[in-house]
Amino acid sequence: MTKALIIGGGVAGPxxxxxxxxxxxxxxVYEAYDRGADGIGQNLVLAVNGYSALLALGTGHLKAxxxxxxxxxxxxxxxxxxxxxxxxxxxxxxxxxxxxRSDLYTTLRDRAIxxxxxxxFGKRLVDAKVTADGVTAYFEDGSQAEGDVLIxxxxxxxxxxxxxxxxxxxxxxxxxxxxxxxxxGVSVPSHTGTEFMYLGKRGFFCHILDDEGRIWWYASITRxxxxxxxxxxxxxxxxxxxxxxxxFSVDESAAVDIIKAxxxxxxxxxxxxxxxxPTWRNERMAVIGDxxxxxxxSAGQGVSMAIEDxxxxxxxxxxxPDIAAALERYEQIRRERVEKVVxxxxxxxxxxxANGTVRRVGRDLFARLAFGEKTSAKGHESMRWLxxxxxxxxxxxxxxxxxxxx
Ligand SMILES: Cc1cc2nc3c(=O)[nH]c(=O)nc-3n(C[C@H](O)[C@H](O)[C@H](O)COP(=O)(O)OP(=O)(O)OC[C@H]3O[C@@H](n4cnc5c(N)ncnc54)[C@H](O)[C@@H]3O)c2cc1C
Numbered sequence: 001m002t003k004a005l006i007i008g009g010g011v012a013g014p015x016x017x018x019x020x021x022x023x024x025x026x027x028x029v030y031e032a033y034d035r036g037a038d039g040i041g042q043n044l045v046l047a048v049n050g051y052s053a054l055l056a057l058g059t060g061h062l063k064a065x066x067x068x069x070x071x072x073x074x075x076x077x078x079x080x081x082x083x084x085x086x087x088x089x090x091x092x093x094x095x096x097x098x099x100x101r102s103d104l105y106t107t108l109r110d111r112a113i114x115x116x117x118x119x120x121f122g123k124r125l126v127d128a129k130v131t132a133d134g135v136t137a138y139f140e141d142g143s144q145a146e147g148d149v150l151i152x153x154x155x156x157x158x159x160x161x162x163x164x165x166x167x168x169x170x171x172x173x174x175x176x177x178x179x180x181x182x183x184x185g186v187s188v189p190s191h192t193g194t195e196f197m198y199l200g201k202r203g204f205f206c207h208i209l210d211d212e213g214r215i216w217w218y219a220s221i222t223r224x225x226x227x228x229x230x231x232x233x234x235x236x237x238x239x240x241x242x243x244x245x246x247x248f249s250v251d252e253s254a255a256v257d258i259i260k261a262x263x264x265x266x267x268x269x270x271x272x273x274x275x276x277x278p279t280w281r282n283e284r285m286a287v288i289g290d291x292x293x294x295x296x297x298s299a300g301q302g303v304s305m306a307i308e309d310x311x312x313x314x315x316x317x318x319x320x321p322d323i324a325a326a327l328e329r330y331e332q333i334r335r336e337r338v339e340k341v342v343x344x345x346x347x348x349x350x351x352x353x354a355n356g357t358v359r360r361v362g363r364d365l366f367a368r369l370a371f372g373e374k375t376s377a378k379g380h381e382s383m384r385w386l387x388x389x390x391x392x393x394x395x396x397x398x399x400x401x402x403x404x405x406x
Contacts, residue, residue: 001026002323005137005147007125007160008032012153012289012306014108017117018057019314020151022393027117028145029109030137032124032154042180042266043216044104044297045195046097048087049389050304053311055094056393059111065099066211071195073371075364076202076354078252082376083194087387098208098216104303125154128163128285135284149323150285151313153306156274158291165279173226174271174296174349176204179244180218183207186261188215188254199367200251201360203244204352207258217258220271220298221247222355227270241265271296271349275342280331283324288313293338298352299345301386305338311391319397329399341386 002025006013009031017027045068046054055061072083086096099107109119124140128150135150152160161169190196190209198205203221210216221244235243241259248255259265274294280287289306313330320326351367354360370379 002149002317003028003147004317005030005135005145005150006153007137007150008153008155008289008291009109009119009121010105010153010155010289010306011108011303012291012310014105014112014117014119015054015057015307016151016153016288016310016313017112017119018059018108018115019310020317021112021115021117022057023314023318025317028147029112029117029119030123030125030139030145031119031121034121041264042101043098043182043218044101044303045086045300046099046104047300047304047387048090048094048096049387050301050307051094051097052090053304053307053391055090056311056391057314058393061094062097062099062104062107064103064107065097067095067193068098068195068208069095069193071197071206073367074196074198074253075367076198076200076251076253081367081371082373084371084376084380086195087383098210125159128160130282130284148284149317149327152285152287152291153289153310154291156272156290156294158287160285161277161287161291164282164285164287167278169274169277171272171294172275172346174273174298174346175222175224175353175355176220176271176298176349177223177227177268178218178220178271178297179240179266179268180216181262181265183215183217183258183261184213184263186215186254186257188257190215190254198251198253198255199352199363200248200253200255200354202250202354203247204354205248205251205253205255207254215258215261217255217262218297219244219248219255220349220352222353223270224355227268232268232270235268237265237267240268271298273342273345275346276339280335281327283327286313286327286330293342295338295342296345296349298348299341301341301345305341308389308391309334309338311393315391315393315395315397320399325399329397333397337389344386
């Protein structure tokens with residue numbers, strides 16, 4: 001049986017393991033941490049296209065989290081624009097889902113383990129080599145593992161990506177810093193499951209009420225210059241809280257009350273993406289998820305892309321016996337879509353920038369046009385390429401569709 005070494009136990013790691021196991025391959029997952037990736041307390045929204053791809057694997061619905069079927073835009077003046085669907089629901093009523101990163105990772109790993117998949121923790125990949133008849137992974141603790149194929153699901157700072165192509169990759173900076181948290185004991189205008197989004201005068205703020213009365217929120221503020229890690233480390237939690245309060249105090253929104261009611265605010269994180277990775281694979285290794293196409297969080301699509309990749313990879317490995325040809329086909333199917341989604345994320349980040357009066361006025365004008373009550377239906381139609389994307393697990397993948405080189 002073909003054995004796949006899967007590096008990373010985040011989203012793409014366990015999901016691709018489930019897809020490969022369904023495809024008749026023996027996957028083994030290696031995760032660097034005991035607890036998972038950093039930012040474990042953060043939350044995210046799984047879009048309906050990604051949820052649909054997950055359900056295509058037969059894993060069932062997510063129990064953790066809560067449904068987020070819609071969002072509504074406001075300007076910083078408090079003016080309400082349109083309320084928009086987060087993509088159309090699936091035929092069974094499934095919609096986008098807000099979930100903590102930790103719950104998502106745990107759920108996916110547990111579902112992999114339930115299927116009998118081996119998941120190893122505390123195994124940090126440091127190197128990998130293609131051998132005469134397979135591939136060997138080397139871990140920081142001195143151990144190694146042999147397999148037929150190695151899948152790098154090891155996130156934005158992927159070691160697998162560097163093994164496949166050592167050329168230095170520079171991330172694109174999105175001119176925004178992002179943050180967020182959970183607020184309790186505060187009552188603000190909200191409806192469960194609706195993302196309340198504010199295009200503020202100096203920053204973007206979004207809050208969602210969960211089923212238990214907690215407010216989940218995230219924000220981005222404009223910072224045209226990319227910070228160094230030393231500059232970020234020098235910002236204390238109290239400085240950061242004050243910067244956020246100052247940023248949002250000029251808006252007609254609940255942002256300041258929410259920030260004040262948040263015990264622990266996530267440290268500032270610069271938004272970065274990977275618009276184009278020249279080399280996704282070699283004859284026995286490939287990268288998936290953020291390792292090959294990190295998307296700006298402004299798009300709310302990174303998890304969905306990681307899940308879609310995983311399902312397509314599983315199908316290619318199931319239907320194309322030659323490993324190199326299967327990896328090539330996976331890239332052929334995925335590259336165009338993920339690069340389009342990364343470009344969309346960049347565009348979203350640009351829209352969220354509030355840098356200078358002229359830019360802000362232009363942005364608000366654009367938002368009034370795009371999210372007016374009459375025009376939002378057109379906007380919904382224009383996003384079908386993203387949210388209506390469906391992957392049929394049972395559909396056969398044909399190997400012979402011309403070549404697109406990496
Ligand atoms: C602030 C923020 C908010 C976001 N919000 C959203 C959102 O609302 N919706 C959305 O869809 N996406 C969102 N994203 C993006 C999303 O989190 C990522 O796209 C997604 O997690 C990618 O999954 P992945 O499995 O490829 O990588 P990751 O989730 O990063 O997982 C990689 C895993 O690999 C492990 N690893 C790393 N190096 C090694 C190694 N050398 N050896 C072994 N294991 C290793 C890590 O510990 C980690 O567990 C957000 C991102 C950020 C930063």
